[in-house]
Amino acid sequence: MEDYTWLGEQAMRILKPGGTLVVWCSAHKQFAVKALLDQQGLTFRYPLYYIVEAKGYALSGYKMYMWTTPALVYSKGKYTSYKWGRNTVISTSAPDSRYKWNKNLAPIRTWLPCFAQSGDIVWDPFAGYGSVPYVCQQLGLSFYATEIDPEVAKIAQQRNTVIERMVI
Numbered sequence: 437m438e439d440y441t442w443l444g445e446q447a448m449r450i451l452k453p454g455g456t457l458v459v460w461c462s463a464h465k466q467f468a469v470k471a472l473l474d475q476q477g478l479t480f481r482y483p484l485y486y487i488v489e490a491k492g493y494a495l496s497g498y499k500m501y502m503w504t505t506p507a508l509v510y511s512k513g514k515y516t517s518y519k520w521g522r523n524t525v526i527s528t529s530a531p532d533s534r535y536k537w538n539k540n541l542a543p544i545r546t547w548l549p550c551f552a553q554s555g556d557i558v559w560d561p562f563a564g565y566g567s568v569p570y571v572c573q574q575l576g577l578s579f580y581a582t583e584i585d586p587e588v589a590k591i592a593q594q595r596n597t598v599i600e601r602m603v604i
Contacts, residue, residue, distance in 0.1 A: 479513065
């Protein structure tokens with residue numbers, strides 16, 4: 437949980453008034469993450485859901501989705517939204533498996549324009565495989581991304597993204 441504490445502190449320091457923080461977390465940690473970020477002074481707005489259709493396990497005759505990753509949306513002060521979007525994105529294919537926390541591009545492409553517009557800087561402190569910077573480049577958005585693991589940062593750089601190594 438210390439990563440989320442750090443992220444909340446940095447968001448309060450860096451975000452402009454009305455700025456948005458979107459936090460990926462696991463389904464089983466989402467309530468603890470929400471409580472922690474609420475204590476940081478950020479304002480919770482709503483959850484987003486990224487669902488990957490997993491193997492179709494039959495449970496009482498229903499096909500079940502087995503992999504859900506929530507993202508919590510916070511703002512610093514009054515909320516600014518540039519565009520309405522879907523709060524749930526369902527993917528029928530698993531993300532590229534070269535990095536364990538990788539996300540498909542669909543939820544990022546869907547949600548990023550809701551929170552950022554030309555002139556904003558998108559900050560991705562846990563860039564991983566570089567999905568957010570990759571989509572920022574496609575949408576013409578400025579970004580600053582860091583990744584602590586140099587091997588993972590190399591993967592992101594191979595996607596034509598600009599990732600720096602961050603030391604915490």
